[in-house]
Amino acid sequence: MKKKFPLLLVLILGIIGIIPYYLPHSAVQNADNFLRNDFLRIISTFAIVLGLGSLMKVHYDKIRRHRANFQYSYVLIISFAITSIIGLFGGVEGDLFLPTRIGSFQFDLQTLYTNIIVPLGSTMFALLAFFMASASYRAFRARSLESSLLLGAAFIIMIGVLPLGDKISPHLPSFAQWIMDIPNVASKRGISFGIALGAVATSLKIILGIERSWLGGGK
């Protein structure tokens, strides 16, 4: 039962998800709309709570067992608790009953987001540029015809998308655009077809209960 019930649920709901695409009858469409708008909304709310609960459990266990880098789990749990309290009782812009301002020091959710999450996120992503520059210097070599073509295309695109490309030659941006429009799209279409067919096959396997790894439980 522990295995059969989830499999049955996936089979029924999977078919329910497919039917509205083939039956435009209003009864089917209304039922689909109800399931998505009300039923799915409730399930996703539970999923958020479950996800957060699971996150807390993992980090609590990490601290309790003193696993590697457990100190960072303190940061996560404390940050989570503080932002939750401020968000739930202070509101996004300090519009609820918990005071979110001491003198000129403001700590409502929007302020925290703008001043902590935004710079941290941008910094992490900006580091990529440095790693990419270093990696391309060390690894991007014209070792074969294929890699030479790749290198040439990369140079044309890199210069063609800049105003400088237009100054070198008005044909350069058009050529860069051609590379993106024709060879790039041709290969992307091939990949997309492969992915789409793979997704259909995997979905069918899950709906029909052939693929069961999502149930967990290892062997």
Place this chain on the structure above:
Amino acid sequence: MKLLDYLTKLDRRVIYLILAIVVILPLVFPSTQKVRVMTPVQRLFNTVEMIPDEKILIIDFDYDPQTQPELEPMAIALLRHAFKRRIKMAALSLYVQPLGLAKLAMDQVIEEFNSEATTTADSIIYGKDYVFLGWQPPPIIPLLGMGISISDVYKTDYYGYKTDSLPMMKNVKNFNDVGLLISISGASAPLWWITYSQTKYGVAVGAGVTAVSASDFYAYFQTGQFSGLMIGMKGGAEYEELIETELKIQQRRKASEALGSLTAAHITIIIFIIIGNVGYFVRRRK
């Protein structure tokens, strides 16, 4: 030969330092770069221009702090365009993270317009000229549900007002009342709007995406599924160019200013790659 040896064995910290300098200097001393407007951006601009009075524009703000520098200028340029032409606009996000950034962008542009307004009629007013629908998880609910009823999906807006009660939304029921939906995203959100919303309800979709993910979107632009496309910093700069020349909006152009930094970074990386390859071939000959 010693110089070549040195250049081909550069310490990575030297590379980081050189790159930091070439990226930072053009940002410290910004200059607006003129760009040639390419077809994908021109088409997006034209589609926004052609939105009928009775229909609205939806902007899906789906960028996070990581992609904000590249995508926010696009959002700001679009907002300036919509408010200048008095196109009614609804904003939303498919994820929770971009909400704060969407609000920042809207607040900035509304302040620009309202600081120059002399009467209430000139001002951009919440509920009348624009609404912020907020976030409704999971994404599949707005992607499909808005084709039937927008106010059923977003029962209340970002600020907690009942969506039905907002004057702008009185005549807006579903995707039939949407002239164009533009998804600005660092991930694959624009493709979802095509896969689900456009395929089922026929809504016109445009997109603003990062340069690194651009190759994923060209196929859909070629087939006409995207009404227009802004790609990377240059896409944003092209849109800024259009709203300045066509609509006479004179405001700070962040994407155009950043192109100097981008140009310097690209050239530096190209030089590093060339040096690395020269060293590789010289050593191989030996």
